[in-house]
Amino acid sequence: MLNNFPTLYPDELFYSAIARYKQANAIDSKLGVERDIYGIERHHKVGKSVYFPQRLGTFIDRLPFYAKLSVDELIWGHTMFPFYTAFMTDVKTNTIFDAIKSGNQMSIENMVGIPMSKIKTPKFLRYCPCCYEEDLNKLGESYWRRLPQVPGVLYCPTHKVLYKNSAVDITTANLDYVCADSDVCNEALTNDENAATYKALDKIYVRNVQWLMQNRISLPPNYISSFYIDRLREMELTSYVGNIKMTEFLEAFQGHYPTNYLELMQSAVSIDERNSWPKLFIRNTAKNRSALRHLLMLQFLKVQLAKLFEIEPVIGKRQRKKSNRVPIYSSEERKEQWLMLLAEHPNANRKELSKINNGLFAWLRIHEREWFDKVTPKNIKTRNLKWNL
Incomplete structure (x- = not known):
């Protein structure tokens, strides 16, 4: 049982809390940490992921009975699940939720489509230098937040400064649980030449990201x-x-x-x-x-x-209305027109006749083909036009 797992901070990645647990308990190996967190042995596998850790239901079961953390709160509030599933259907969202809770042989990154997406996730864990300093002063430590890890989020909404890359490469297969400390968070603030151009757009984008992360929607x-x-x-x-x-x-x-x-x-x-x-x-x-x-x-x-997400009635693509238009000419009238055209051009072949009145030519071929073939020889230059309608 985990009696001393740290309380999670607001918006903290679960990965970050594991890193703080590892440091506080002076655990040297990743396997040792995972044995504590998930109760696994060496021959077991656990989906290791900064964004989407798995078997979180098992972790919750290992907490003491007085712990006030649920698997639902953990997944919605401390993984990247709400951002990456926000525009998915209920069925797919629930499937991914269950995979995070119980474990799945397939990585959650694959399930949400990250590897095939044109939008690539940050290669390094990111942080705000001002938030980092404030955390040290108020908490005595800092932690990895979810918001800086969202693709497209450029500025910290609190301090209006650019997020920085840490030294923690989250794409490596040998990723360890690393705390947000001075060893990896050592980028200084820099001047931002594009602030006037991008900050207004980024403010709207960040506000929308935060709304997605804080609301359960489908x-x-x-x-x-x-x-x-x-x-x-x-x-x-x-x-x-x-x-x-x-x-x-x-x-x-x-x-x-x-x-x-x-x-x-x-x-x-x-x-x-x-x-x-x-x-x-x-x-x-x-x-x-x-x-x-x-x-x-x-x-x-x-x-x-x-x-x-208010789900109001929508129209989308409209069906084209079927025409109830009454034909201008009847079949008999069209036949009369064709006979008159044949009489006016007694030496024209079919190709030439089609150029003279292609619409009439095409209509008769479709709707009165037998009659048309009977009265319209292909290549004969002289015709007897005394056919009956």
Whole structure:
């Protein structure tokens, strides 16, 4: 039983709490820590991940009965689960939740689509130098927060300074549990030349990220694509039916964001590129789409994030109305027109006749083919036009 596991700080990664437990108990090996946390032996496997640790249900079971931490609180409040599942269906979200709680042979990173995504996660654990100093003064130690690890988050919302990379490389297979201390958090503050350009955009983005991390939400299947089409229709960037005016849409999106900012967000847009990501993003509902790009799209559409999750009725693509138009000419009238055309051009072959009145030519071939073939020889130059209708 774990009698001295540290109390988790607000927004602290579970990985960070394990690192503090390892340091406080002077445990040398990763296996020793994992034996304490998960009750595993050498031959057991546990999904090691900074973002998505597994077997958290087992960890909760090893806490004393008076501990006030639940597996639900641990997953929602101390892993990256709420950000990466925010725009997924309930079914997939619940599957990932159960995998974190009970363990899964497949990594959670694969389940949420990180390896295949164009949006790459930070290579190093990140931190705010000002938060780090404040933590040391108030708490006597610092810790790894979730917010700096979110792709696209550039500035600390409290101190308005750029987040810094630590020396902890989280992509290595031999990752140990490392505390946020002076050995790895030693980057000094630097001047930010782009602050005026990016801070306003980053403030909106960070606010939306925090909202996602603090609210338990879900969307019905295919809802968000219809929601996007409705908003684009209001901006006159789709047809009435809902077909997107792609060139106008891409130009408007590109004009909303500075080019360098989109590059920082791993979401540069090219109007001429055939597979420019906003095209695929709006159309494709089958694959995982990154939360980062959802937030960029919502900022462009000027939609409050909470408004999206109110789940109001949406239209999306409209079905084309079937025409009940009455034909201008009856079949008999069309036949009369064709006989008159044959009489006016007695030496014309079929190819020449089609050029003279292609619409009539095509209609008769489709709807009155037997009669048409009978009265319209292919290559005969002289005709007897005394056919009966």
